Each structure stands twice: as C-alpha cells, then as structure tokens.
Amino acid sequence: MTLQSRRWMLMSEFRICIVAAGARGRAHARAWSQIPDAQLVAVADVEEERAHALANEYGMRAYADFREMLEREDCNVVSVCTPASLHCAPTVLAAQKGCHVLCEKPIALTIEDGEAMIEATRKANVKLGFFFQRRFGYASQKLDKLLAENAVGRPVLWRIFSEAEIRPKLAMHDKHGNNGPIGDYCPHLFDRWRWLLKTEALRVAARGFVYARGKPEVASIRELAIDTAAIIIEFASGDIGAIVITWGLPRGLGWRNSEAILGPNGIIDVDGEAKLTISRPEGQETFTVEDKLDMDLALVQDFIDAIRTNRTPKATGEDALAALKMSLATLQAIETGNWVSLA
Template identity: 35%
Template sequence: MRHRIILVGAGDMGGHHARAWAAVGQTLAAIVDLDVQRRTALAEKYEVQETFPDLEEALQRCADADIVDVAVPLRHHAPLVIAAAKRGRHVLVEKPVARTLAEVDAMEEAVSRAGVVAAVGFQRNLSPGVAFLRDAVRSNRFGRPLLFTAEGFAEIRPKRFMHDADDNNGPLVDLLGHYFLLWESVFESTPERIYADGFVLAHARPEIQQYAHKAIDTGTVVVRYTSGDIATMTVSWGLSPKTRVPWVPERLFGPNAVAISGAFKDFTWEGFTIIEGEKETFYPLPMVNPFALQAQAFVEAVEGQRPRPPSTLQDGRRMLRLSLAALQAIETGEPVSLAPVSEKE
C-alpha cells in the first residue's frame, strides 16, 4: 500500500528521511519547513507538489496524508507530534524523543488517544552491526561479563543552539541515546546504575557566549547492567572549530574474545573484527541504508504487519531517562540508581 507523508523539516535529517521514503516506494505529499529555500529545494529534488511553512496548514490541506515525519530540532518534537496525532496521523519523530519525560508522557497520551502508531528515529539500531554483536553475545562467543567502549569527539556543533542548555539538552544527550539503545540491545539487559562526570569544554568559545546556560559538551558515562555487563562512552563535542580527531572504533571485550568495529559510514558499520587469541577474523556487513529500513518497518507497523515499530515512544522515553540520569550524575557527583522503567517519575 502506498502512504502519503508530510515531512516536517528539510534540514540534514529531513534529507535523509526524504531519500528513505523514496527508497521504500512511499510518496511525500508535502514538505514543511520554516525556511522557504530549504523546503523548496527538497521539494524540487523529490518532486513534491506541496510545501508549507507550518504543519497545521499542511494537515488541513493534505487530508489524504496519513503519516507525519518530524525531523526538526528537539524543542519542537512534542508539540508537532501531539498536533499530528490529534489529527489522526501516524507519526515518526527524530531522536531524542523530547526534552523532558513529561513531554514524552503528553505525546504518549495524544498518540494512544488517537489510536495511531508512533515511532522514534533510532535508525542506527537497525544497522546490521547491532544484530551481529547481539547474536555473537547470545551464542556466548565473548563469554561474560562484557565491557563495551565507545568514543565520540568533534568540534563545537555548527548548529550552535545545541550548546544552549535551555533550548536543547546538549551534545551529550544528543549522542548518548543511540548508544543506550545499542547497549541494551547487545547485552539484552536493563541498566541498573549510571555514573557520569563532565563539564563544558567550550566554555570560553566566543561562538556560544550568547547562551547564559551552556550545555555540558564533554563527559564520560559508565552504565552498569543487571547482567553484570558495563558500557562506557567518552564524548566531547566541544573542541575548537575545524579540529578533527581520528575516529576510534567501538569495542566489545569479553573473557573469550574482543570485537572491534570497522568504519561507520552512511550511518552503518561496514563490519566487525573478532579477535580470539591470535586469530583475527573480519566479518563484513551489508551496507544498508538504516533510514530506509526504519521507514519500511514503520510502514509495516502502520499496516499491522508487525506489532510495533522498531523504536516506540516508550523506548525513546527509556533512553531519555538514562540521558537525564547522566546529566543528574554530572550535576550531583553521585551515581544514579535506575529503578524499573515502569515506575513513572
């Protein structure tokens, strides 16, 4: 069945989403963006007839569009998802799902009241590398317990608002969500406790002096899982402009073996090397487009061919809760114990 999609946001992610919808044979009914040049350019590229400056007008004018795809900055996620759900549209929203748990709860309420499908864009978790590691862990190739390490270093964000703590939860939260979901998927376990420390590395950069409350841009996070496994990530998105730091692969260490990721290109890992004693084996993985996999899975959930999309609002809420716990640990200097997720804060 062909669906008609209203895509909100014609920026970087909007471009990836537009390509994904086209790749899985769905139709973009309209492109919405505040910026006329961006919405017009994306509409021309994908031969989309309608463009609008705001979602409300698109919802009214495109009565036959059944899906809204939200790919705009974080502060707009909750109001746009709620507006789409209230008009009976299924909705895919970029990650992080929202700024606060209260916002996610309001989104969840609107979605369940409308009886529509909602999903969060953790497309990275659909990369074949995640299933590869999960299966290798399941077959006990590494042994237990496991240590997963990841690093991410970059210059201060060209989208400066990301450094405004009052606008966005900041670079740390933006990146961590992907990894929290990855670790949960690979360990098949739930987080028990989180430790973190961090600071604002870019505090003196003139480019972000307009922000009174600068977001934490640098830190180390350690999560302990009920399985006894540990995952850690060190991030800085506060380096001086044009600083390029060589990429460090993701690594998984167990008593029997070690996995080291190959390059991460176009949002997917090209493969993993497994080291067992002196033996090293590289396993190449298909270079699929995870945004297209996400679009296809979302459509299947809308059509009832699968019970739910790969990442639901509740998944987004769990990842946000962990990200906020990391910020809390940084602020208080204390580890945060994570009560079962079903307990609402």
Template identity: 30%
Template sequence: MVKVRVAVIGCGSIAKNRHLKEYSANHQVDIVAVCDIVEGRARQAAELHNAKAYTDYKQLLKEEEVDAVSVCLPNYLHAPVSIAALEAGCHVLCEKPMATSKEEAEEMIQAAEKNNRKLMIGHNQRFVASHQKAKQLIESGELGKIYSFRTTFGHGGPEGWSADGADSWFFKKEKAFVGAMGDLGVHKADLMRYLLNEEFVEVAAFVETSAKQTATVDDNATLVMKSESGIIGTLAASWAYNAAEDNSTVIFAENAIVRLEDDPNYSMIVQYTNGEVVKYELGGIQSNEEGGQTTTHVIDHFIESVTTNQQPLIDGYEGMKSLNVILAALSSVETKQIFQMEK
C-alpha cells in the first residue's frame, strides 16, 4: 500500500486535536512534516508524530516531498498558504471558513484546477450521522414539504479551546476577519445547504460583540435566511453559551418535526404529525468539550478522495457557497438591509 505523505501547516488546537490525531489513525497516511511559527509547538507535534518540524511553510513545501497538506492557520492565511501548497503540487484540506473574500476563494479554486489537485474545506457537520440520516429522510419525501428551520452552534468561546487562550487570533479582526459567525456560523450555513439541497437567496443578519470585551469581531450572530424554494429559517452562532455547548438543528416540515442533536440521549428525534415519535441513537456529534467525540471523518474522506481520485464532498465550490452566506450576512449588517444573493 502506497502511503499518502502529509504535512500539517499550523500546529494549534485544531491540528493537535483533529487533523494530526485523525491522520495518525489513518493507515494510508504518513505524517512527514509539521509547521508552526511557534517553534516549540512545531517541535512538540513533530516529536509526537515522528515528523520533521518547520517554522516556515515555504521552506517545508520546497524541501519535502508532500502529497497532501492540511492548512490549520488563522483565517487570513487560508488562501495564500493553500494556494502555495496547490502550486507546489499538493492536495489541500483547508480549515473553514475557506477564505476572507469571494475573490480569495475563487483564486484557491483556480489554483486547484490549474494544478489538477483536490481542494477540500473542513466542514465536518456533513459527516455527522444524524445529519446524514436527516438528509436521507428529506430526499425520500417522507417529511413532505419543508417549511422552516432553526439551527444553532454556540459554546463558551475559543479561549477554552485555542492554543493561545484569551490572546487567540480568533478575537482579532485583522487575522480572523469574522468571529463566531465565521468560526461556527459558517458550519451551519454549510449544513443547511447540504440538508436542503438548495441555495439561500436572501440573508439578513444582526451581530454583536457583547460577551468578549477585548474582541474586535462578533461573538453573537443571528441570521434569517430564505432559500430558493421559499424555506425560511434562523441561524444562531455564539461564543456566549457559557454553561453548555449547543449544536442543534430543528427542521419543520409538512409531515414531521425533525430534531437533530437537540436531546442528550438521542441524536435524532422525529415527531410525526400523526402522533408517532421515532428516536434514533446514532452516536454523538463531535465536540470541543472534554470527553466529546473527536472523530470528524473529514480526514478519512479527504484521504479517500486523494487515493481514489474522487471529488471531495466539500470541494472549493461548496466551501465558497457556504462562505458566501457569511459574506452576505456581513453585507446585511453593514447596510442594515436584507442582502440578495447572486444566483
């Protein structure tokens, strides 16, 4: 078996707790190099995974024979580093949001196509068992017409998760570009596009910085969204859910209400209009909380896409469409109007 030679650029918490762990568990992967501007962080990751440590990603790409790269960096570096890796002939798995503008996202897609390489964006919500089951129910027609939804992703904030704690880049606009809306909200925008299998055409948003006093980005955001067929719903993203994480979605349809990750014991509950209730135990959703699930299936899917030459489920175009929902929300906030999205 020929192994995929992988490098991880950025050795913060998402790399440490997700990418490196999941690459290490994949028998088709050989982690050959890691990179971080904090030398101690790079060395620690390198020792743990028997890889070579770098502090300069350009040097890594020049010196190492790498098949695939994970980009686990602050948001403003996603595009330039991904493009450099694609230009060096590497397949790229980039963390979300994929870029800080539509133009950057388009440049990433062009680099992937020009170099005939895979570009995948790490939207892990699509791989959650309850979400996949809900998509099957919707597509089967069993639920009838979908009317509306509400989806939420909130926790106490990145300071409890990020390698830099309260001094994290997540709170700094020049590096993060957006706050909770880009960190968590973009996941739910991607999820709803995936579940409903249609695009959003109108977005209105309200954002606040109320919980993190030193942040220069939003820590609470609420979006109202309308799809092509007229499905309307709300998306809430927050770094102020201090007591417990909420990663739930509820879909209101003609024949049933579907509750996803909304119950501590059942990952999906379907309440039919005839009074029947069906409860599913499908395994927990991945969580940053202690004791939470750590397998996202993102890495395995990325490696499978590379080894079988298949298009990833969340390629650059899909990543850009989900990013565009967040960009539309920003435009709505700036103009105080409902933003009409391009078709």
C-alpha cells in the first residue's frame, strides 16, 4: 500500500471520482451516495452538459477530461463507466495515481487491454473490481446453494433466451464501442456460469447475424456489431450453457428473458433475481423475495469491504478477463463456423 493510500485509509473516507456520466455513471453515483464513508467529489465526461448535470445532482465538480480530473482531484477510488473500448486508459491512469478502480463490465474489447488493466492495478497494489452485480441477486445466491446441494443433479444444461429490440444506446450496437450483446451483455451470463457452476469453459460454438442492419435507428454506426446469436459452451465440469440472444428486433417489442437449468433430476426455472422455481418428481418449490435487493449497492459495499479488509473483491479482473475470452471465442466461432477452444 502506498503512503498516499495509508493516509486515505486513516481518514476513514472514500473519495470517489466517476469517469463517464451516462446511465451506468448515474447508477454508480447513486450507489456510492448511499455509502456513509464515501464522498462523491468529481465526474468527467466528454459531453460536458451531461457531466455538469450529474455533478449538480450529487454536489460534485465536473470535467470534460478524466485526465484533468485525476490530476486535480484528491480521490482514492475511481468508477470507470465508459463504453468498454475506453476502459483501459482511465483504469491504468487511476491505478498509477494510487486509486482503487471499480469498472463496468466487460473489462475491455481486447485481451491486451484487459491484461494491461490487471497489471497496472497489481503493480500499484490497488483493488480492481468489476460490476458483475448479478452475483449479489437473491436468485443467484439461492442458485449457488441449490447447485452446491446438487438439487437437480449434474451435468446441467443451462439455457437462456434473451430477446430485445434495438437498444437505446448506440454504443451497444457499435462493433468498436460495446460490441453488441456478445461483448456487452453476454459477459454477465458467462460470469454467472463460471461462478455458479464452479468451472471453466472448454470450447464454444456459435452462429450469429446482424438483425439491426438497414434499420434507421443505427444508420449512423459505421460498423455494426453482431446483435443476434445462438451460442453453446461446453465446460470442464461436463455442464453445457446455451444462449439464444438478440438485440436487433424492431422497436416496440421490448425485452423478454427466459432462463432454466435442466438436470437429470429436475428443472430450475429462474425469473429474474426475485424468483425461482425448482421442479422435481416429488413436486414444485418456489423461492421468492419480497424486498428486491439493490445489487449495485451490494456490489459497491463488497468493494469497499475488500479495500478495508485488504481482500479480493468478489468480482475480480481475472473474472472479467475470463468472461471477455469467452466473448471473443464466441465471435471467433461465428466468424469461422468452427468450435473454438478455450482450454
């Protein structure tokens, strides 16, 4: 721990800077604002009006350049909420200045950037955490116990259907922004499988399309990401993960999800993070939670505790890098038409 880090810890205060003031920047600010020992000090966004709006809402200073913000502000935690292609630079600079970094997923669009982020924080001896907030949801916590108890047997076939209209943020459809659902959303699912199945992916097969091509909402994007895919992942445990996903449906169709875990002894149906039902020959059992957990807040609280107790955050850089490798293997499988090995 650096001398600067020791001084911050003695102050018992976490001073937060946020990079990017979009929807996820707002979510981070809202979560940080609920931490008693945290103070939101500044936000940077290339869209200055957006930075000022968020700054005014939470009493922060606003910047157009994250470099200037990190140079001027005495912060010790940085939330990185830019599009995935821009995660590396602010993470590395924050680490070099002795700041812990809590970053949105995915870690990056390339393995090189992801490894650079991990190495920079390791070298600076600061924490690096990632926003895989579903790890903290009620259903995920319950699934962790049920799978540990072998509730439906193994191996399982875990299938997910996720069907959505064209997303409101264009960066989500940009191959060089967040790289479509395979780059932006599937890392949540891949991390969920790795964490709950306690295993690593062996190989991936996939087919994909660009359903949004030709639609006026994305006409300004130079190179569209694949927005529709069928994905099969084999795990070292013998389990199989299967995803059918699209972000390319016409506007007005909304977003719907369906998730189930099939095992030799039964089925677990998952309804978001608030409800799941296990069906076995002896009958059905449903688990629900009335008060929906704030998963963003729970993740931020875990990150703060990791700093205070000098432990590893529950969602690490290595976890995020593993999910990125699964995303890249999926895209390679679509491009080549072949199985792609991850072993």
